[in-house]
Amino acid sequence: MVLLAYVMMExxxxxxxxxxxxxxxxxxxxxxxxxxxxxxFVPDPILARFTDPAKRLPDTDWYIDRLYAFARxxxxxxxxxxxxxxxxxxxxxxxxxxxxxxxxxxxxCPLTMFDGAPIYREGEAPDxxxxxxxxADYWQPYHHxxxxxxxxLKERHGRVILFDAHSxxxxxxxxxxxxxxxxxxxxxxxxxxxxxVCEKLLACARRSSYSxxxxxxxxGGYITRHYGHPAQDIHVVQLELTQRNYMEEHYPFHxxxxxxxxxxxxxxxxxxxxxx
Numbered sequence: 001m002v003l004l005a006y007v008m009m010e011x012x013x014x015x016x017x018x019x020x021x022x023x024x025x026x027x028x029x030x031x032x033x034x035x036x037x038x039x040x041f042v043p044d045p046i047l048a049r050f051t052d053p054a055k056r057l058p059d060t061d062w063y064i065d066r067l068y069a070f071a072r073x074x075x076x077x078x079x080x081x082x083x084x085x086x087x088x089x090x091x092x093x094x095x096x097x098x099x100x101x102x103x104x105x106x107x108x109c110p111l112t113m114f115d116g117a118p119i120y121r122e123g124e125a126p127d128x129x130x131x132x133x134x135x136a137d138y139w140q141p142y143h144h145x146x147x148x149x150x151x152x153l154k155e156r157h158g159r160v161i162l163f164d165a166h167s168x169x170x171x172x173x174x175x176x177x178x179x180x181x182x183x184x185x186x187x188x189x190x191x192x193x194x195x196x197v198c199e200k201l202l203a204c205a206r207r208s209s210y211s212x213x214x215x216x217x218x219x220g221g222y223i224t225r226h227y228g229h230p231a232q233d234i235h236v237v238q239l240e241l242t243q244r245n246y247m248e249e250h251y252p253f254h255x256x257x258x259x260x261x262x263x264x265x266x267x268x269x270x271x272x273x274x275x276x
Contacts, residue, residue: 020082021141024149028075029275030157032149033068034164034223035080036090036142037061046087049124051117056251057084059106059114061167063255067246068165070264071271076163077149081142086110086119088138091164091221096131099221103175109134114172150227150234159233161197161274164223169249170242176217182210183266184240186220192228193235200273201237208266210245239270 038061047055065080072078081090092099092108099105109131112118120126126134146162153160170180183205187193198214205212220228220238228236243249246260 021138022079022081022145024145025072025078027072027077029077030153030159031075031161031163031271031274032077032079032146032153033071033271034146034162035061035064035068035078035166036164036223037085037166038064039081039083041083042087043083049120050086051119051121053117054086054113054119057086058169058251058253059086059110060084060253061165062243062247062253063260064165064167066255067167067241067260067264068267070268074268074271074275076271076275077153079142079145079149081138083138088134090139090142091166091223093222093226094135094139099225108139114169114175116174146223146227154232154234160235161193162223162227162234162236163271163274164220164236164238165241166218166238167241167243167246168218170244171249180240180242181213181216182242182245183208183212184216184218184242185212185214186218186224186238186240187215187236188220188225188228189215192220192224192230193237194230197235197237197274201270204270204273205266207269210263210266237274 040057040060042050042057068078089106089108089110094108096108106112106114109126110119111125150160150162168180185201185205187198190198202212202214218238218240220236224236224238227234241263246263247256248254
């Protein structure tokens with residue numbers, strides 16, 4: 001099954017079909033890869049209200065679906081939306097609570113980009129009614145599917161590992177100081193996954209040549225914090241990759257196949273550890 005299919009239109013990617021709000025690829029092992037920020041479709045009525053810089057969707061987790069495509073051969077289940085995080089952010093809670101109180105963060109329907117610039121033209125940001133509707137239209141279907149797959153895998157295998165896959169620019173001063181480490185592993189300070197799972201992942205990551213941090217600036221978003229229940233054998237790990245290791249971090253955000261192949265070897269080993 002093709003996970004995501006895109007065509008380029010007017011500076012952004014648009015799914016060939018917008019009828020589905022997510023695309024799910026079933027697998028054979030109790031590992032589910034969620035990719036909540038990789039898609040780039042924005043409905044035209046919303047896109048028309050964006051500023052020109054926002055239309056480039058700079059905060060997308062670019063090419064994560066392509067980077068993890070190999071995981072299908074490992075038997076992993078895969079889930080991704082078909083629309084941009086600028087429509088609704090699937091890794092924020094429906095109550096719009098801040099993930100990092102006191103620090104800069106974006107909401108469930110982001111109004112600003114990671115550099116602090118506005119997403120919407122003046123006076124055209126969504127109001128409370130529109131935000132509520134977007135949650136119903138876009139957020140709930142994805143999380144309903146996420147819950148359904150987790151329940152199915154738990155019933156079939158007795159345990160589940162949810163791997164929440166993300167990427168981000170290595171330098172974003174409003175979010176963190178300096179340069180972000182290459183592999184940022186988060187388990188909500190150890191709450192969302194059992195210690196043994198974390199130790200194996202960390203050991204694997206540290207054997208690579210990439211820099212690694214555990215529960216640093218990125219401890220895991222709503223998905224990690226909400227779905228991780230180690231006592232019930234449901235374990236959730238978020239991996240935030242720095243984009244410089246597989247693509248160009250600035251527009252037009254080209255994918256680098258050579259860098260990506262090197263990173264994929266490490267990701268394959270990490271996922272294999274989870275499968276085992």
